[in-house]
Amino acid sequence: MTAQSGRVAALVVAAVAFSAQAPNPNAPSNFVSLQAPVIALTHARVIDGTGAPPRADQTLVIRDGTIADLGAAADVAPPAGATVVDLTGKSVIPGLVMMHEHLYYTTGPGVYGQLGISFSRLYLAGGVTTMRTAGNVNGIMDVSVSRRIAAGEMVGPAIDATAPYVNGPSTFLQMHAITNTDLARRHVDFWADQGATSLKAYMQVSRAVLKAAIDEGHRRGMKTTGHLCSVTFSEAADLGIDDLEHGFLPATDFVRDKQPDVCPGQARGQQALAEVDENGAPFTALVRKLVDKHVALTSTLTVFETFTRGRPMPPGLDVLAPQLRDAFQRAYDRVQQNEESLYTTLFPKAMRMERAFARAGGLLIAGTDPTGAGGVVAGFSDQRQVELLVEAGFTPVEAISIATLNGAKYLGRDARIGSIAKGKQADLVIVAGDPSAAIGDIRRVETVIKNGVGYDPQKLIASVKGQVGIW
Numbered sequence: 001m002t003a004q005s006g007r008v009a010a011l012v013v014a015a016v017a018f019s020a021q022a023p024n025p026n027a028p029s030n031f032v033s034l035q036a037p038v039i040a041l042t043h044a045r046v047i048d049g050t051g052a053p054p055r056a057d058q059t060l061v062i063r064d065g066t067i068a069d070l071g072a073a074a075d076v077a078p079p080a081g082a083t084v085v086d087l088t089g090k091s092v093i094p095g096l097v098m099m100h101e102h103l104y105y106t107t108g109p110g111v112y113g114q115l116g117i118s119f120s121r122l123y124l125a126g127g128v129t130t131m132r133t134a135g136n137v138n139g140i141m142d143v144s145v146s147r148r149i150a151a152g153e154m155v156g157p158a159i160d161a162t163a164p165y166v167n168g169p170s171t172f173l174q175m176h177a178i179t180n181t182d183l184a185r186r187h188v189d190f191w192a193d194q195g196a197t198s199l200k201a202y203m204q205v206s207r208a209v210l211k212a213a214i215d216e217g218h219r220r221g222m223k224t225t226g227h228l229c230s231v232t233f234s235e236a237a238d239l240g241i242d243d244l245e246h247g248f249l250p251a252t253d254f255v256r257d258k259q260p261d262v263c264p265g266q267a268r269g270q271q272a273l274a275e276v277d278e279n280g281a282p283f284t285a286l287v288r289k290l291v292d293k294h295v296a297l298t299s300t301l302t303v304f305e306t307f308t309r310g311r312p313m314p315p316g317l318d319v320l321a322p323q324l325r326d327a328f329q330r331a332y333d334r335v336q337q338n339e340e341s342l343y344t345t346l347f348p349k350a351m352r353m354e355r356a357f358a359r360a361g362g363l364l365i366a367g368t369d370p371t372g373a374g375g376v377v378a379g380f381s382d383q384r385q386v387e388l389l390v391e392a393g394f395t396p397v398e399a400i401s402i403a404t405l406n407g408a409k410y411l412g413r414d415a416r417i418g419s420i421a422k423g424k425q426a427d428l429v430i431v432a433g434d435p436s437a438a439i440g441d442i443r444r445v446e447t448v449i450k451n452g453v454g455y456d457p458q459k460l461i462a463s464v465k466g467q468v469g470i471w
């Protein structure tokens with residue numbers, strides 16, 4: 001061995017030792033498929049997220065994470081030295097901005113496992129570039145994951161990390177019981193100081209606690225949403241809530257003997273909702289009130305689809321740990337056998353009610369809610385949610401706008417994200433085919449571009465396959 005080859009060998013040994021100790025399995029670079037100082041996407045169909053008709057044969061130039069130029073391929077030439085990607089036959093939509101996501105998942109009866117790593121990869125793989133966690137049973141994990149992604153230490157969407165639930169006394173093992181307004185303000189302040197950026201109230205909250213949380217949240221620059229029951233939608237609108245979850249399905253406004261601050265049970269609320277005339281004065285007045293008070297509404301049709309008989313198996317189940325896949329299969333089989341289920345009438349009615357809210361001028365936003373008995377799998381379900389909005393009567397272009405620009409508007413970030421325009425952040429999803437004609441093409445994701453860097457959805461999915469539910 002010569003002195004020189006000995007030195008090389010030593011260097012190789014050192015490098016191996018370093019890499020054996022240093023590789024970060026969460027590093028975004030493990031999943032990158034497209035990265036260059038200047039990228040030109042040519043001959044793309046652009047569905048821009050505003051609801052405008054698609055534009056064929058466009059060129060997008062991406063520089064420094066921003067859409068530097070956009071126009072007809074005949075007018076916009078790729079800059080010299082750009083990495084050119086020919087998108088003939090493909091479409092570009094904005095990165096999805098999804099508003100009822102979680103970094104937890106149902107892993108047992110009343111138990112929610114923390115899936116911060118696998119879910120953040122799956123959300124990105126599904127085309128989600130910005131999300132709100134809209135409910136947190138993880139404590140600090142939502143905030144930590146959000147921070148690490150923002151710092152480039154982990155891969156995933158930009159995350160609006162919601163503080164742990166604002167709830168009253170309940171049977172949930174992973175929720176605080178906030179019993180007075182002083183505790184409510186302390187909860188909000190503690191989590192705001194930790195880095196949470198939004199709040200979510202839950203089914204047993206009192207009006208006083210909800211009001212204190214909303215006001216303290218606003219003082220700290222945080223919006224509040226709610227999955228309500230003890231407080232009606234109308235009461236919450238009067239208290240200044242910003243958003244309501246799950247469309248109208250948790251509304252207890254139509255329960256006849258509703259007691260203030262008491263949840264009569266979700267089933268009673270839904271029974272009353274099933275009997276409401278959706279064209280009658282009580283319902284249209286509630287819609288009017290929410291629109292007038294600028295309360296947004298989050299559609300989460302995906303989770304309710306898993307409760308509804310005769311619906312297809314949800315997408316993405318093969319990434320789950322086998323035990324969870326089997327548990328969901330058993331839940332699915334039970335749903336198919338339940339011929340009396342209220343959801344047979346309620347699921348299509350919920351779709352019509354959400355459409356009525358949007359048609360009345362309300363800000364309808366989209367989410368998925370990976371809870372229930374399982375089966376709502378991050379990323380896959382976000383694409384499914386857009387398909388279900390189309391089934392609810394929106395055009396594909398409208399559905400894409402609800403799942404992109406509307407979320408950005410709610411977050412107050414629409415000047416930077418949510419649609420495709422010159423000067424905006426390059427958060428884009430490249431899909432094969434044309435989702436403006438066939439919304440199912442939204443599942444054919446080839447590359448997810450976040451802040452100008454393209455990620456390979458197959459690599460992201462492969463890295464967690466069979467493990468989802470464990471981490």
Ligand SMILES: [Zn+2]
Pocket residue numbers: 100102134135369370371
């Ligand atoms: Zn939820």
